Amino acid sequence: MTVTNLEQRYEIVRGLIDNENWNALEEVLSKLPPVEIVEILEKLEEKDLLVIFTLFPNKEKAQIFGELSRDLQYYLFKSLERRSFSKVFEAMRSDERADFYQELTVDEQSALLPYLNKQVRSNVVELSGYDADSAGGIMTTDFATARNWMTVRETVDKVKKDSPSKKMIYYVYVVDDEKVLLGFVTLKDLILAELDDKIEDLMIVDFVAAKVDEDREAVARRIEKYNLVALPILNEERKLMGIVRHDDAIEVIVAEQTEDMEKMMGITSSSDEDDDEGYMDISVFRHFKKRILWLISLAMIGIVSGLILHHFEDALDQMVILAMYMPMLADTGGNAGSQASTVVIRALSLGEVTTNDWWKITFKEMRIALLLSICLSSIAFLKVTLLSFDSSLPGELTLSYVAFIISLALALQVVTSTMIGAGLPLIVKKLKGDPAVVASPAITTIVDVTGLLIYFGLATAFLLNAIA
Amino acid sequence: MTVTNLEQRYEIVRGLIDNENWNALEEVLSKLPPVEIVEILEKLEEKDLLVIFTLFPNKEKAQIFGELSRDLQYYLFKSLERRSFSKVFEAMRSDERADFYQELTVDEQSALLPYLNKQVRSNVVELSGYDADSAGGIMTTDFATARNWMTVRETVDKVKKDSPSKKMIYYVYVVDDEKVLLGFVTLKDLILAELDDKIEDLMIVDFVAAKVDEDREAVARRIEKYNLVALPILNEERKLMGIVRHDDAIEVIVAEQTEDMEKMMGITSSSDEDDDEGYMDISVFRHFKKRILWLISLAMIGIVSGLILHHFEDALDQMVILAMYMPMLADTGGNAGSQASTVVIRALSLGEVTTNDWWKITFKEMRIALLLSICLSSIAFLKVTLLSFDSSLPGELTLSYVAFIISLALALQVVTSTMIGAGLPLIVKKLKGDPAVVASPAITTIVDVTGLLIYFGLATAFLLNAIA
Incomplete structure (x- = not known):
């Protein structure tokens, strides 16, 4: 059982390296599982990494190498003499071997191949021919x-x-x-x-x-x-x-979950890049690229909101109180819609429901939305009457009447947003798309549009006509 | 290998039940793995379920029972004669046995215990004593x-x-x-x-x-x-x-993942209810309870936005063009903040980074935010000049000047939101909380406040003062 934590293990190893006590170091490291050795190696400087790596026999080297980050793997590949690297490479798990091989340039691949025995060579070439997202891409031939x-x-x-x-x-x-x-x-x-x-x-x-x-x-x-x-x-x-x-299945499930979560926040992943890399391994520019696409698309859809607002500029001019409660309406709608889409996307992805259950899901979300809207619109009514007690209202309008219309708009907005949030993933799934793309930012932006239409629709009908 | 799909298997079984061809049915079912038998059983009516269940020997009964939904387990428990149920119960996996036992009332538990052999009895009582969220709650004693x-x-x-x-x-x-x-x-x-x-x-x-x-x-x-x-x-x-x-580890990882995702959308889960239940198993009222808390809390925080808007009511009165671009600022900030919080929460939960890396994370997000804000504010500038070409502006203000100030506000808002989105999960984690609670809705609502302050701050300094 592991009795020390990573910090303690690192300090011990650090001390032994500084004293150049290689025998004791070998003794300590040989007791650790490869994944813990790797944790320590990743904290060391590259030159120390190289020295320690060479302490192990080839089988352990292969296990350790398989767990290292891409950068350190590549550093070792470049630093080790080609023949001794080939021995490590041959001892690796066939799936990890193929993964590393796929990362090399064609020149590096052809430089490595002659050093491998015939069996490993044909195995590597065969396995690295499969699509990384397929069963072939994650399978091992060690059985x-x-x-x-x-x-x-x-x-x-x-x-x-x-x-x-x-x-x-x-x-x-x-x-x-x-x-x-x-x-x-x-x-x-x-x-x-x-x-x-x-x-x-x-x-x-x-x-x-x-x-x-x-x-x-x-x-x-x-x-x-x-x-x-x-x-x-x-x-x-x-x-x-x-x-x-x-263990490969767990890795895939975790990676796909990360991808789903990121999609739901409008973070894209391109298939030619390695999805399994961690936050720190991805460069600033790639993080930027992953996020900008959706932000721009949503800013574009936001033009529709802008046009609607432009259309109702005069209404806003007449009743500034309407502008004050626009953010409340937009945020609550966005939040309610995001919640509904999250549970539906998750239920679809775990196979708890299928698109054939659309009617049951819609009916359930409708009832949930009604409960939510009763609660939230009551709060909105109180909020308007308390916050805007000193607002100047045009014409014969009373504050309670305005508060009633605003909270009615909110109630309609919560129901609409919930139904859109629940419905869009089902539609996308039915069209053979990935439901996770109709994610929180998309829902937020779309229900902004419906929210403004509801808001100004009701305001025009019941407030502005009254003062016209 | 499975050559038929669920529908086909169900039709075959359905046909054999209708013809009461029990021998052939036994033959067909004995070839299927328990999980596939369960899929079929869950589509049948309860009386057919009971008949088919009794076809199997106790060991298979136990495996099938372990995979059934809670409702069907309880139906079988109630329908089977106590002595024959106890034989099935004894043959179950010890962890699944304890899980089912924990769902029974105290009366039902005491009615079952006398029928069990001594070893199973003490095992069940011991295992069901552990907290369901602990190692003891998911472990099996079959080793x-x-x-x-x-x-x-x-x-x-x-x-x-x-x-x-x-x-x-x-x-x-x-x-x-x-x-x-x-x-x-x-x-x-x-x-x-x-x-x-x-x-x-x-x-x-x-x-x-x-x-x-x-x-x-x-x-x-x-x-x-x-x-x-x-x-x-x-x-x-x-x-x-x-x-x-x-396999229990995969189950836990998937369940915790769902919980994280729901927390990120402000959907609460109470520890006394079974988190592993599916979307359809949870009642409308429980779905409502899971969602309403955050929606209300956020509506409350939204009062702050309301107060800020109230404070700047006169500013809005003077320049309606400001109201028009408020939603764009709020949405873009909310989206950028949600993206940053998603990647940081995920990286923390996968152990890719720790709170000690806060400086590296902050620096990275800062650079990403700068790239995002350059892009998005350029688009915002174009949007304002194109959409508001016919807006009437007070005083000496030109449209390009107003567009410049609005896009500057957007740039600041994207940077602020990204930093808040990345920073809050780190702070919550440092305070020993679960970072997933500082989720998309929370970030959206918080950056609304910062967005309004930035927006009206800049507007007051550069636009309203110019016309005063």
Whole structure:
């Protein structure tokens, strides 16, 4: 169990480096899991990183390298002698290896390839050919196979022979001559069986799988749904091409969630860039690019609000009290609409509802909106009467009457915004789009327009006509 | 591999039920994984559900029961004879069993307990004593143990004897006389070892664990970080109390994610209600309660905007053009602030940054904000000159001058909003709060206030003074 925290571990390592006590350092580091070693390495200067990295045997180097940030990986790739780097590279997990390889330039790739053994070379080239967003892009080819005519004893011997000691195995996949997947056995079944039992009798033939070109999120959600440790990935001929592991599924789910959240705030992500990078790894200019598109689009839609306001300039001129409560109407509408869109987008993305439930969702949101609007318009009425007690009103208008019209507008605005917030994601989903794009900023901007129309519509009908 | 989709499977089952062809039905269903059986059961009427449920042997019943929605679980609990229900209950996964037990009333609990065997009874009572948000609340007690002096042969025999066939095992935990955890061996190591090898020599002693009262999200994030299949849960004396599995970790991560997203939109969740329920399971009134609190709070803060506007009523009276561009300023500020808060909240929650990085984050956001404000204020300048070409301006003011002041206000507002959006989550986190509460609606409302101050501040200084 980890008894120290990162700061303490870092201080210990720092001290040993300063004293150049390499033996003690090796001793300390060998007890830590790779992910904790990486946390320390990322705090060190590059030259120290290089020295410490070379302390480990190739297998550990490979595990550590796989967990490092892209920048540090690239630094090591550039700093290490090509032949010794190739040994590390060969020992890496096949999916992490392909991910790194894809980041290299064509020149760097061709410089690396001759140093690799034939098997690794063809594996890397094959895996890096898949789309990063597909099952192929996240699968690993490190899995154990057996044949259906084998005994348990033969299978165990084959696993011993095939599998490098550091790689995790959960299932043994049973394939035929053509590598077509027939079924699988769990390690537990292998252990519990007798050595002379036949694989054919043990294997589970009703298995869940995915195709190599399926979307990575669908693959991750399948692993989640069926509580799997690994999911076999098949090609069109049902041949076993790789497996996607439970930890890759978590990574994908977390990355897709970040993407959804960002989309909902109008932050775009471009598919040619790595979505899995952290906040600090993304440059200022790329952050800017991710945010500006929506801000500009919304400013453009905002022109419609501007035109409506321009149209009602005279009304504002006559009754400045209307201008005072415009922000309240816009904000409350925006907030109510954003809330509705958030719950609907989330329910859609978790598969709790489908677009076929549109009527049930609409009816539910309608009732929620009515409750909200009763509450909020009462508050608005009080607010207007308290804040504007000394406002000068034109004509015969009383403050309570004006407050009533403003709070009526707010009630209508809350209902409209909630329905728009709930409805737009459903429509976008129905049109095969990603509902997360109809996000908070979009809803806010759209309900601004409806809010102004409701507000000035009611004001024209009940207030301005009264004084005209 | 699943060759049919849910609709097709349902139609097949529906047809067999209508023909009362129970044998064929049993045959079809026995090939499906529990989660797919549940999908079908949830589409059936309750009486059919009951008939089909009784077709399965107890172990499958237990797996299916564990996946059903709370309502259907309760219906089966009420409909089945107590003794036969207790057999299903005993065969369930210990964590799912405790979850269901916690939902029962005290009377129902005491009615069930006498039917359970002693071991299950004490296990259920123990597990349901833990806080649902803690490691204890999500852990299962279904794990395999061995002793360090055992051989591989003895361990395999013990696993065979102890573990019910349907439960998954990934690691064998090595404990001492007092159940204190000493280390673990993977099933793969057991298979690859010789039968006479000692567990002591195989076991991994540098393991990651969690305490029974730790927060469930911290536990899930640890499983994610270390790529574990299961994490051992220890009490204060380091005794092994249970394990949390990779699939439970995914569930927690998804649930916490939904909570974060909802918090960011000002949707509250109360801890006494089940956060894991879906959109449709939550009543209209509870949806209303989850949303109204923030909407009211924000309407209250909105009074400040109202007061500011009230204060500048005369200014608006003199220059209606100011009222026209107020929504643009408020919306753009709200959107820019929400974007900044989203990325910072997400980076904090994924552990990509900590509050110690505040200076780096602030500096980065400052540069992003400057780029955004240059872009957006140029657009605002164009917008004012194009839309308000026919507005009547008081005194000597030219339209370009007014447009310049408005776009300057917008630039300042974008920078201020971005800094507030990035800064507030950091401050809340520093004060040990949950950064997700300083969410889009809160930011939108707060930057409304700053926006109005900037807008009317600049207007007073450069426009109104010029005509006074």
